[in-house]
Amino acid sequence: MSLLVVRSLAKSLARRVLLAIDDLNLSAGKSYVLTGENGSGKSTLLRLLAGIEAPDGGSGCFEGRPFGWKPYPDWLRRQLTYVHQQPYLFHSSIADNIAYGLRARGVARGERERLVDDALSWARLRHLLDTPPARLSGGEKQRLALARAWVLRPKLLLLDEPTANLDADSRQQTIELLRTFGSSGTTAVIACHDRDVIELPDMQRLDLVGGRIVQ
Amino acid sequence: MGLVDATQAALLLLVSGDAELWGTVGVSLSVTLRAMLIAMPLGIAAGYLLATNDFPGRRLLIIVTQGLLASPTVVVGLILYLLLSRQGIFGELQLLFTQTAMVIGQVLIALPVLVAFSLSAIQGADPRARETALALGAGAPRIAWTLLLEVRFALMAAVCSAFGRIVSEIGCALMVGGNIAGVTRNMPTAIALETSKGDFAQGIALGIVLLLVALGINSAFAFFQGESRR
Numbered sequence: 001m002s003l004l005v006v007r008s009l010a011k012s013l014a015r016r017v018l019l020a021i022d023d024l025n026l027s028a029g030k031s032y033v034l035t036g037e038n039g040s041g042k043s044t045l046l047r048l049l050a051g052i053e054a055p056d057g058g059s060g061c062f063e064g065r066p067f068g069w070k071p072y073p074d075w076l077r078r079q080l081t082y083v084h085q086q087p088y089l090f091h092s093s094i095a096d097n098i099a100y101g102l103r104a105r106g107v108a109r110g111e112r113e114r115l116v117d118d119a120l121s122w123a124r125l126r127h128l129l130d131t132p133p134a135r136l137s138g139g140e141k142q143r144l145a146l147a148r149a150w151v152l153r154p155k156l157l158l159l160d161e162p163t164a165n166l167d168a169d170s171r172q173q174t175i176e177l178l179r180t181f182g183s184s185g186t187t188a189v190i191a192c193h194d195r196d197v198i199e200l201p202d203m204q205r206l207d208l209v210g211g212r213i214v215q
Numbered sequence: 216m217g218l219v220d221a222t223q224a225a226l227l228l229l230v231s232g233d234a235e236l237w238g239t240v241g242v243s244l245s246v247t248l249r250a251m252l253i254a255m256p257l258g259i260a261a262g263y264l265l266a267t268n269d270f271p272g273r274r275l276l277i278i279v280t281q282g283l284l285a286s287p288t289v290v291v292g293l294i295l296y297l298l299l300s301r302q303g304i305f306g307e308l309q310l311l312f313t314q315t316a317m318v319i320g321q322v323l324i325a326l327p328v329l330v331a332f333s334l335s336a337i338q339g340a341d342p343r344a345r346e347t348a349l350a351l352g353a354g355a356p357r358i359a360w361t362l363l364l365e366v367r368f369a370l371m372a373a374v375c376s377a378f379g380r381i382v383s384e385i386g387c388a389l390m391v392g393g394n395i396a397g398v399t400r401n402m403p404t405a406i407a408l409e410t411s412k413g414d415f416a417q418g419i420a421l422g423i424v425l426l427l428v429a430l431g432i433n434s435a436f437a438f439f440q441g442e443s444r445r
Binding site for chain 1: 341343344346347348349350351352353354357361364365367
């Protein structure tokens with residue numbers, strides 16, 4: 001079953017084509033890894049799908065419901081989430097960071113606290129609860145960003161190079177979280193060069209060359 | 216009276232709780248705090264809108280705001296005087312020589328400082344802050360609130376800077392307040408008056424209070440600036 005279908009998605013900057021995708025069809029519950037050289041359009045595609053940037057043109061359909069980018073619909077924004085290569089953590093507590101998207105969705109306080117508690121356990125961050133986010137290591141920051149996304153149970157998860165710049169241990173922990181995230185039924189699109197991520201079971205590869213999907 | 220004697224008399228006035236002196240301090244702080252309460256939300260909101268929106272005339276507005284940072288307070292006072300005087304377009308409101316007129320004047324002086332500093336603080340925020348809020352499903356009001364919280368120390372520095380500028384300004388307060396004892400006489404206007412009368416003790420005592428207020432504000436400004444760079 002299709003989760004997201006995108007057609008004629010294009011983005012250029014100063015006459016340079018950043019992205020030109022004729023047709024992209026993402027199935028529900030599947031995981032995709034976006035590969036390609038630097039500048040091939042991986043991050044641009046993720047940012048367009050997340051509604052952070054607007055394309056020059058294109059149309060989409062999410063679970064059969066058509067949408068456009070101008071403006072990007074709020075209902076779609078609530079169905080997916082995006083995590084930066086270097087995640088930004090708000091200058092508040094770890095629990096507040098995880099609760100942010102739940103607050104934006106109007107989740108009641110009791111339910112929010114329960115979900116945050118689950119996310120802390122899932123990402124193994126409970127022992128760091130009193131640590132300011134700015135003092136976390138790179139791996140811990142990545143786990144917090146994943147927990148902040150996981151707690152929302154998004155139908156579509158967009159990740160930009162989640163294992164880049166991490167040490168071996170942090171990388172393994174992040175890959176383990178990606179594996180459990182994938183098994184929860186979420187469709188994931190992961191821009192990545194990491195072979196261990198590319199070779200995760202049931203991972204479908206989408207290769208981008210010059211802004212076009214060739215595989 | 217020599218400087219030493221005058222200083223001793225000033226300290227005595229301060230510790231004895233001289234009603235006139237502390238009344239003047241009260242007028243000063245009351246007017247400035249009311250002005251800040253009005254100017255803060257307006258200035259920060261205007262800074263946010265300028266920082267996050269593109270519209271025709273935006274660049275001109277930024278240039279004008281930055282130009283107004285250096286506007287002489289006495290000129291602001293003069294313009295306000297002309298507007299509020301009996302022949303002015305707001306003359307019927309009979310606001311001239313009232314604390315309300317002083318508050319309006321201080322709001323006008325504080326606004327460019329708040330707008331320019333807020334603009335700079337919000338423009339300097341990490342772009343990922345807004346993108347992350349957006350990606351997590353926040354609507355426009357929550358994104359705005361989040362961004363302001365993320366740059367809160369820089370905004371506090373803006374508030375301190377505006378407070379420091381208006382609490383010590385004399386030109387506008389003198390012109391639209393009229394320096395009426397117990398009503399519109401604030402610290403800067405009282406210092407000027409008492410000194411011109413030769414009552415150095417009162418002037419020095421008020422000067423010490425004003426200096427301590429300015430020192431406190433500047434220390435807070437330095438603290439918040441330091442925190443915002445961490």
